[in-house]
Amino acid sequence: MPALLKIIHKIWIQKFYERHAVLLGLVFYVMFFLVNSGEIIDFHFNLIVAVLSSFKLLLLIFGIWFLYQIKMIFFFEECLSLPQNIILKKFELLSRSNQFRLYAYALLLAYMPVFIYSSVMIVIAFRYRLFLAGLSIVGFQAGIISLGAWRLLHTINSCTPSIFKIPSFRWKLIKPFPLFYIDLLVNRFKITFLLTKIFSVLGILGFMQLPVDHYEPRLAWLGFTFGFSGHYVILYEWRKFEDRNLFFSRALPLAIHSRFVMLGIAYALLLLPEWGVMIAQGLGIYDATVGWLMGISFLLFIHGSSYRSALDNEQLMQNMLWLFLITFLMVLSQLSLPFSLLLLAVAAWRFRKNFDGYQPADFLA
Amino acid sequence: MCWQCAQLNRPRYVRALMLSFQQIKKEYNNQLILQIDALKIDRGIHWLQGMNGSGKSTFMKIACGMIPFEGNVTLGNFNLKKNSVSFKQRISFAEAEPVYPEFLSGNDLIRFYNAVRKSDKKNSDELIARFGIGTYYKNPIGTYSSGMTKKLSLVLAFIGSTDFILLDEPFVTLDTATLEILTATIHDYHQQGRSFIFSSHQAQEIEHLPITSRLLAENQTICRLC
Numbered sequence: 001m002p003a004l005l006k007i008i009h010k011i012w013i014q015k016f017y018e019r020h021a022v023l024l025g026l027v028f029y030v031m032f033f034l035v036n037s038g039e040i041i042d043f044h045f046n047l048i049v050a051v052l053s054s055f056k057l058l059l060l061i062f063g064i065w066f067l068y069q070i071k072m073i074f075f076f077e078e079c080l081s082l083p084q085n086i087i088l089k090k091f092e093l094l095s096r097s098n099q100f101r102l103y104a105y106a107l108l109l110a111y112m113p114v115f116i117y118s119s120v121m122i123v124i125a126f127r128y129r130l131f132l133a134g135l136s137i138v139g140f141q142a143g144i145i146s147l148g149a150w151r152l153l154h155t156i157n158s159c160t161p162s163i164f165k166i167p168s169f170r171w172k173l174i175k176p177f178p179l180f181y182i183d184l185l186v187n188r189f190k191i192t193f194l195l196t197k198i199f200s201v202l203g204i205l206g207f208m209q210l211p212v213d214h215y216e217p218r219l220a221w222l223g224f225t226f227g228f229s230g231h232y233v234i235l236y237e238w239r240k241f242e243d244r245n246l247f248f249s250r251a252l253p254l255a256i257h258s259r260f261v262m263l264g265i266a267y268a269l270l271l272l273p274e275w276g277v278m279i280a281q282g283l284g285i286y287d288a289t290v291g292w293l294m295g296i297s298f299l300l301f302i303h304g305s306s307y308r309s310a311l312d313n314e315q316l317m318q319n320m321l322w323l324f325l326i327t328f329l330m331v332l333s334q335l336s337l338p339f340s341l342l343l344l345a346v347a348a349w350r351f352r353k354n355f356d357g358y359q360p361a362d363f364l365a
Numbered sequence: 366m367c368w369q370c371a372q373l374n375r376p377r378y379v380r381a382l383m384l385s386f387q388q389i390k391k392e393y394n395n396q397l398i399l400q401i402d403a404l405k406i407d408r409g410i411h412w413l414q415g416m417n418g419s420g421k422s423t424f425m426k427i428a429c430g431m432i433p434f435e436g437n438v439t440l441g442n443f444n445l446k447k448n449s450v451s452f453k454q455r456i457s458f459a460e461a462e463p464v465y466p467e468f469l470s471g472n473d474l475i476r477f478y479n480a481v482r483k484s485d486k487k488n489s490d491e492l493i494a495r496f497g498i499g500t501y502y503k504n505p506i507g508t509y510s511s512g513m514t515k516k517l518s519l520v521l522a523f524i525g526s527t528d529f530i531l532l533d534e535p536f537v538t539l540d541t542a543t544l545e546i547l548t549a550t551i552h553d554y555h556q557q558g559r560s561f562i563f564s565s566h567q568a569q570e571i572e573h574l575p576i577t578s579r580l581l582a583e584n585q586t587i588c589r590l591c
Contacts, residue, residue: 187468251429253453
């Protein structure tokens with residue numbers, strides 16, 4: 001076993017933390033260094049109690065943790081697909097129970113920052129008699145690690161990576177180009193799609209619960225900023241889809257502005273449910289549309305930026321984090337609409353500038 | 366003149382656009398993949414020969430605007446970089462190993478190509494019947510064999526009224542019956558004034574085609590053999 005643990009450490013854990021050092025560093029900075037050092041314990045204590053006391057906020061936190069877990073699984077599966085890591089496939093020779101323990105251990109190590117914070121939350125929950133919230137966290141963490149280990153167990157022991165047999169959606173109507181993207185989600189990334197939407201909607205609902213004494217659309221926009229940023233996984237899969245399966249379309253007579261508009265339509269369709277949720281929650285149609293436009297512009301900007309060089313997950317993630325912070329500040333500063341329009345214009349310009357000159361890393365294949 | 370060229374039976378050309386390459390350079394990771402100082406390809410059927418890795422596929426991908434490159438490619442008055450849409454409206458390409466979204470059906474792609482290439486349904490229906498894909502083209506592409514996918518890619522390449530049709534290894538993975546259909550289709554479309562550039566290692570399939578010229582991919586460049 002020690003030899004296997006060493007392999008797991010080298011291939012999965014070390015690489016995971018290396019690749020996500022920037023993201024984790026940023027989160028760590030936001031969580032622990034933006035607050036005055038003298039108030040940091042009080043701040044986190046109050047934050048944890050507020051989360052434990054509100055079921056919706058707790059759900060929001062679960063959503064964020066779940067996305068982190070999905071990210072870990074994606075990373076582990078990506079490692080598995082690399083030819084130099086073929087040794088991981090040999091784990092299938094172990095008994096299923098041993099494999100399960102090994103994968104759960106690996107996931108726990110990668111999940112450690114969340115696990116430590118959630119342990120503090122559990123202690124506080126039990127100390128302040130918030131038993132239901134505390135038990136929910138315990139159950140959620142045990143469930144999420146087990147589910148992840150089960151997923152890895154399935155991936156390594158079978159040729160087909162998909163374990164969730166949800167029926168595929170097939171519509172008979174003529175499919176315009178933007179629907180090719182949506183089709184990818186409803187056929188290949190159903191769970192990711194569903195979780196992203198849940199997270200996004202919870203973001204909106206969570207922020208709209210904050211008590212204010214007047215009509216304030218910025219609360220919904222702030223929540224939606226978390227929501228559309230959470231679409232990063234979908235954006236990344238769409239870009240991979242373009243490189244692998246839609247590359248043929250580059251030889252077709254489509255004007256660059258048509259391609260941009262079609263991509264915009266795909267993102268507009270993707271974010272349409274959130275627009276509906278905002279209206280259903282009492283936001284005016286105009287304000288909901290501004291939020292929707294902001295989401296579309298944000299994702300188009302990141303998408304358009306990705307053609308500058310071969311697709312790089314880390315670079316894209318960093319761009320997204322910076323843009324997320326800027327967008328958040330712009331919403332707070334009541335500059336949502338002008339910022340969205342500016343972002344859209346720059347996205348179009350960047351798309352036009354970079355699209356034709358782009359080639360995927362494996363174009364020779 | 367080679368024996369294939371001697372068999373040339375000149376058809377009546379509807380349009381006569383010449384495909385020109387000037388100062389083409391393609392590098393990847395600082396490694397030269399392809400360099401063409403000047404090359405003009407007139408109407409007709411052109412056979413691109415060369416060993417594996419000699420740059421045939423890269424040449425075709427450059428010619429159809431699929432990948433970026435240094436230099437200029439023009440078709441008649443249309444420059445690929447300046448008049449991209451007009452250029453691509455006149456040229457089509459079928460890859461050696463086509464990759465399409467596996468959850469889409471062939472019908473989805475055919476309809477998409479019809480719309481983009483401004484072609485009518487009659488044209489695509491005729492091609493569907495000709496290549497015999499009618500029994501499966503409405504199924505998801507993920508269920509196709511490599512030969513079935515290849516046939517679909519050929520149908521897509523023939524859709525519309527393009528002047529040049531580029532076919533990368535078109536005879537690979539096809540069954541004998543489809544090989545004959547493809548040869549006959551190239552013949553028919555050539556009679557209608559279309560031009561072809563195709564790469565192939567299968568000399569016996571090419572015997573039946575009126576080859577205009579042979580191009581050789583060698584030493585990271587493309588030159589005319591005859």
